[in-house]
């Protein structure tokens with residue numbers, strides 16, 4: 109049984125036209141980590157707040173642990189939903205010590221149980237000797253670990269995290285992702301992470317739900333989201349992608365100006381198709397008779413990202429090892445190393461593999 113089950117959730121804020129969440133259905137299995145991924149304003153925080161009970165849906169059903177949270181008879185309030193929350197800035201109480209912060213949600217426990225739980229949580233987040241410190245005496249990463257400990261102390265069935273690493277510097281962010289991921293796995297809790305960063309979603313989550321303007325575009329494993337995006341929006345949002353126009357010809361292949369691709373979606377002959385191609389799928393080889401020309405190069409550390417122009421004027425990108433150097437103006441031929449093809453019908457809306 110899923111721990112979280114949302115069915116046809118729609119939420120429109122007062123005095124706004126478009127719904128912030130439009131007909132979203134998804135479920136999260138026990139112990140699974142789900143990332144809600146999308147650009148700013150796509151509805152991620154709204155969805156999290158609906159699950160937490162800070163907002164109420166106009167329509168649809170929310171079930172947590174198999175129990176309906178909303179119905180025509182009323183709503184289960186946040187404090188009875190058994191959800192733990194970690195916010196962007198930690199949200200620790202500045203006048204309480206670390207231990208007091210962690211004990212804050214333990215009002216249903218007696219003092220002995222509270223102390224035991226606080227020690228257990230301090231151990232979990234490796235802050236055993238920090239119990240008597242105040243939040244301002246901690247680093248940003250330590251504050252977020254306390255926030256995590258505070259959220260987990262009352263044994264929630266679900267942990268909700270809203271951009272929990274965004275206020276940390278990049279080094280600390282990467283370390284915290286690993287640490288928090290290991291902690292969540294160790295205790296096996298079901299969790300939802302809100303992020304606009306696809307790398308963060310991919311490294312932390314078992315499944316990624318991509319939101320765009322309140323709609324769920326795709327929910328899948330990170331690998332499927334990256335390699336087999338179901339819509340051009342997802343393809344573009346989770347990594348560099350170029351879209352090359354083509355047509356299904358009588359030989360059954362999709363012909364484009366950079367080569368032919370298998371017609372995996374079995375589109376009819378004559379259909380206009382857009383093929384998605386990522387920079388790591390295109391290998392460039394200097395060739396005086398090549399159809400493409402290097403127009404720019406970006407140094408990216410271990411690789412160079414080349415922008416190339418095709419005879420039609422369309423641009424595509426190719427990543428090459430940074431020791432390979434091709435000056436602007438070099439004519440090149442393109443070798444496609446795509447192990448799979450992702451194609452969309454050319455109407456940008458009704459996308460399909």
Ligand code: ADP
Pocket residue numbers: 121122124128146147148149150151152153154155
């Ligand atoms: P995200 O977390 O992806 O940035 P939000 O859930 O915060 O997106 O916002 C989704 C949409 O709802 C946005 O258009 C935002 O302006 C709108 N919105 C969010 N909160 C409110 C609110 N309290 N009142 C009115 N509109 C809101």
